[in-house]
Amino acid sequence: MARTEHYHDPNAPRANSIVVAVSVFARDDRGRVLLIHRTDNGLWSLPGGGQEIGETVTQTVIRETREETGIDVEVVGLVGVYSDPGHVIEYSNGEVRQQFSLCFRAEPRGGRLATSDESSDVRWLSRDELPELPIHPSTLLRIQHGYEDRREPYIG
Numbered sequence: 001m002a003r004t005e006h007y008h009d010p011n012a013p014r015a016n017s018i019v020v021a022v023s024v025f026a027r028d029d030r031g032r033v034l035l036i037h038r039t040d041n042g043l044w045s046l047p048g049g050g051q052e053i054g055e056t057v058t059q060t061v062i063r064e065t066r067e068e069t070g071i072d073v074e075v076v077g078l079v080g081v082y083s084d085p086g087h088v089i090e091y092s093n094g095e096v097r098q099q100f101s102l103c104f105r106a107e108p109r110g111g112r113l114a115t116s117d118e119s120s121d122v123r124w125l126s127r128d129e130l131p132e133l134p135i136h137p138s139t140l141l142r143i144q145h146g147y148e149d150r151r152e153p154y155i156g
Contacts, residue, residue, distance in 0.1 A: 002092040003040045005136055015088045015098035022060045023048035023139075025079050025146030026071070026106040028124050033143060034108070035133075036068050036119035044125075044133045046142060048101065049118075061104045069122045070114030073106035079146045080154030087138055103142045 006012030023046040026034040035044045049064040051057055058075045065073045080103050087099040113122045125133070127147065130140075145154045 001040065004090045005041065005043075005138075006088045006090060007137055008086040012088050013090055013096045015085070016094075016096050018098045018100050020051040020057070021049060021099075021101045022051065022057055022064060023082075023101050023103045023142055024061050024065050024073065024106050025103055025142060026065065026073050026108055027146075028108055030124070030126075032124035032126050033130075033146070034065075034069060034071060035123055035125050035135075037121035037123075039118055039120050042134065043139070044135045045139050046103070047119075048103075057102055057104070061106060065106065066111065068116050068119045070111045070116075071108050071122075072110040074109050075104050075106050077105035078153040079103040079105050079142060079150075080156070082138065082142065082154075082156065084138070084156065099138065101142075103146070105146060 025046060036047050038045050047065045047068040051060040061075050062073060065071055082099060082101045082103060085098055089097045115122055
């Protein structure tokens with residue numbers, strides 16, 4: 001299913017849903033961040049996705065990271081809460097979702113990089129490689145906050 005992200009766009013469609021979602025800021029022992037190249041919009045992004053009924057958000061982090069990247073992670077903290085109503089995601093099925101994402105800090109515990117239906121490429125990338133990649137501003141904000149190692153999570 002195709003998706004278009006609208007970010008503070010006055011012509012964006014109105015949201016008609018909100019879903020609890022997670023994103024995952026995971027770094028390897030060299031300080032590189034784990035990113036996927038999304039198949040639905042062509043952008044590089046943190047792994048993540050929607051919480052399913054019957055699972056905790058921690059279980060969502062572990063499942064989504066494994067599904068999209070092949071990497072097993074352990075949740076070690078919260079980067080932030082991202083709920084900007086000016087950021088909506090329009091899906092080809094007519095859903096227009098207001099962003100609501102909990103970004104968790106995680107550490108790799110095993111697995112091997114692998115793509116999925118949602119990721120055409122998966123890489124550990126250094127900070128200086130990021131400016132060359134197409135990354136949505138909201139994802140860049142989460143990455144920036146993740147690298148800041150804040151004492152308190154971002155809430156916005």
